[in-house]
Amino acid sequence: MSEWLYEAGIGEARAVLVADAGIVEARIELEQTGPRIGAVLPARLVEITVKGREGRVSFAGGEAMLAPLPPGITQGSTLLVELVREAIPEGRRTKLPRCAPAEGPERGGPSLLERITASGVAVRTCRAHEPDHFEAAGWSEVLEEAQTGDIVFTGSVGGALRVSPTPAMTLFDVDGYPPLEPLALAAARAVAAAIVRFDIGGSIGVDFPTLTGKAARGAVDAALDAGLPQPFERTAMNGFGFVQIVRRRARVSLPELLRADPAAAEARALLRRIERIPPPAPAQHRVAPGVQKVLAANPHWIAELARRTGVTPIFEVA
Structure with a gap:
């Protein structure tokens, strides 16, 4: 029998589809302030990159490539678009998200939890004080x-x-x-x-x-x-x-996501491990320089860890 396991982690949400005690699908959704895939939102055409075929639009939260271009649209025009593909990391550069013309009403894109809930497969929310069901499945x-x-x-x-x-x-x-x-x-x-x-x-x-x-x-x-x-x-x-x-490609694959910023991936994994330490959790932790830099750039992660564990952590370079 298949089951989705879900964790609302620090800096990311995690989900695994488990069948026969093994992981069939593994998904990570990073925290974000911009719109998600599937969102319908107003945008402005700021540049026509391929005449009659493709352009670049801006919207609250970022930019995306638009294709196809609506007939007769001109630079500076506003329209509704639907985000159909995430930004894709490609080494030192990132390929912009993609969108398509859309009709209203405006809406937000579904979160990871909403997507797995809509799959029709049972979803179990896992918490840090419980046995580690993710690890048991091979996370x-x-x-x-x-x-x-x-x-x-x-x-x-x-x-x-x-x-x-x-x-x-x-x-x-x-x-x-x-x-x-x-x-x-x-x-x-x-x-x-x-x-x-x-x-x-x-x-x-x-x-x-x-x-x-x-x-x-x-x-x-x-x-x-x-x-x-x-x-x-x-x-x-x-x-x-x-x-x-x-x-079909709508989202970044798990290898691309983790390799795009290895230090950030290591930092989020570390926070997950610390959160699961039985109380009293230790206050001091030695980390690699790259991990400390990521944590210093995200003080809200440290504040959330302190809220969840009751201990304000101190991260020192190993």
């Missing part, structure tokens, strides 16, 4: 997979995946030992599961071992189809073992 292991990109899988044979987000696509590299056909089949199931678990969208490339024989390549294609929910498109495996998958 730390999932975060480590997303941060490092290293995923070990088993099947009739074992192997490993290396996940590498790039500006062009998310790449999966399959590693393992012969026999190659069962390795590729087990890897296809692991790739599909990782795509769902990490909410990876957009263009995805998978480099499988080179398989000889149409039947063997077709079996891998079928395993991907069975493991990925629609809608998506994919190419058939080519003679070099490469498959491309394209899925």
Whole structure:
């Protein structure tokens, strides 16, 4: 039986879909002041970047790329838009969110809790004084997979995946030992599961071992189809073992989110661990310089931790 577990953390909200005592989907929503995906709000066209096709709009809380452009719209015009994709981190730069023309009424985008509640699957809110249901399901292991990109899988044979987000696509590299056909089949199931678990969208490339024989390549294609929910498109495996998958992309994947600011991810994880320490919680904590910098920039996180634990924490550089 499937169940969503939810935590209202400090600096982030967390949710995992658990089935058979394992995590099927893992989601993190960072605290934010701007509008969420799905919000319908007024905006102003500040620039036409591609005549008749695309422009840049501004709104309360930020900017986004607008496509398609309504017929006859001119620079400076106002209109209602719906946010359809988050900002995407790409190394040193961030790709602006995307939006589309919309009709009213204005509305806010759903929060993570609202989205999982609307899924129809039971939701259990977990609290710090309770047993750690997230860890029991494998939360730390999932975060480590997303941060490092290293995923070990088993099947009739074992192997490993290396996940590498790039500006062009998310790449999966399959590693393992012969026999190659069962390795590729087990890897296809692991790739599909990782795509769902990490909410990876957009263009995805998978480099499988080179398989000889149409039947063997077709079996891998079928395993991907069975493991990925629609809608998506994919190419058939080519003679070099490469498959491309394209899925709708609305949000940042978990690997992208954690790797965009590793120090902030470590700081939020630290706050979660401290919050779960049985009272009396220690006051002093030694942290890496990057983590201390993040915490110093977010004093409301420290204030919230003090409110929840009853102890004002002191963070010193290790």
